[in-house]
Amino acid sequence: GRALVSVMAPLPGRAITWVDTGPERFPDEVPEGVEVVTAADPARLAAHAPGDAVHLVLTYSHALDLALCDALLRRGFGWAGLIGSATKWARFRRRLAEAGHPDAQISRIRCPIGDKSLGKHPQAIAVGVAAALMRETAQQDALKDKIA
Secondary structure, three states, rough: HHHHHHHHHOOOOEEEEEEEHHHHOOOOOOOEEEEEEEOOHHHHHHHOOOOHHHEOOOOOOOHHHHHHHHHHHHHOEEEEOOOHHHHHHHHHHHHHHOOOOHHHHHHHHHHHOOOOOOOOOHHHHHHHHHHHHHHHHHHHHHHHHHHH
16 A cells, blocks of 8 residues: 555546555655545445545455455446455455355456566555556546547
């Protein structure tokens, strides 16, 4: 989360809300324009997010990750990504399907995120995720321009 916020915060046109379970998880200095929110149960916040929001699930807990994915699927989102392995994602897909989510909706969550060729260092993952988000935004903008 820290690495991704440090990469994304300077980019123009982004409103970043950084959610975590404890205030001690945030650095002493948060980049300008980043809102920090402490929530004991971050999944409950999904209901309050804009329907077209981008969500990145990067927690320390598989149980919390799954709860967030479930909440996001119930709420709807513009784009969602989950950090994790292909094995973790296969397990999550099965559990989300068991929770009643259609496969087409589950498939909207991108997992794993990042670019494996860049490595597993947090900054490398952040660069890969930021690049993917920038590509996605550019593609959506191009599609909007075609429609207009």
